[in-house]
Amino acid sequence: GEDVEQSLFLSVREGDSSVINCTYTDSSSTYLYWYKQEPGAGLQLLTYIFSNMDMKQDQRLTVLLNKKDKHLSLRIADTQTGDSAIYFCAGRLGGSQGNLIFGKGTKLSVKP
């Protein structure tokens, strides 16, 4: 079945760029998502990308998709202390149908 892998921790300095990586196994994953979870809160949808795209930019966020390597990354420019959170990569099992499969999440720590 689908598996989504992420590194567990990332630490950066305020003002630097953060890059969070994700790999997935299901090549039929048509939609890939990035969610953010702050302590004690639910999941906030940050952005998503369709599999027919290589890149998507939304203000400080840039998503890169390498379909050949099944690799997805989220770049946060000018990282702020308020960006400290857990970031989840998720793919939709079975393409456009089916439930979301989540990675274990990457905990981003931003040091002032």
Next chain:
Amino acid sequence: KAGVTQTPRYLIKTRGQQVTLSCSPISGHRSVSWYQQTPGQGLQFLFEYFSETQRNKGNFPGRFSGRQFSNSRSEMNVSTLELGDSALYLCASSLGNREGETQYFGPGTRLLVL
């Protein structure tokens, strides 16, 4: 437009009891999915309801059940609670048309089983 709401936000139960959690989706959304989040297992899919019918189901025991009402509100029930059921339970709503189907999550219900 109001977001996804979940009640209650916090709950403490003892082993063997049962619990019912509620989720109200975003207005106009017809699909509600439930997820369990634990430190060890991460986020795991429980089930999805669309138009009052269970459309998709994860690998959880039959103690976990759900339903959806005609107004798209959904409830999740866990019977005979076990310590391992302690978790954050998240629900997510979407339009339900299955193309793209971005899911929007509620704040979750944190369940502690003693």
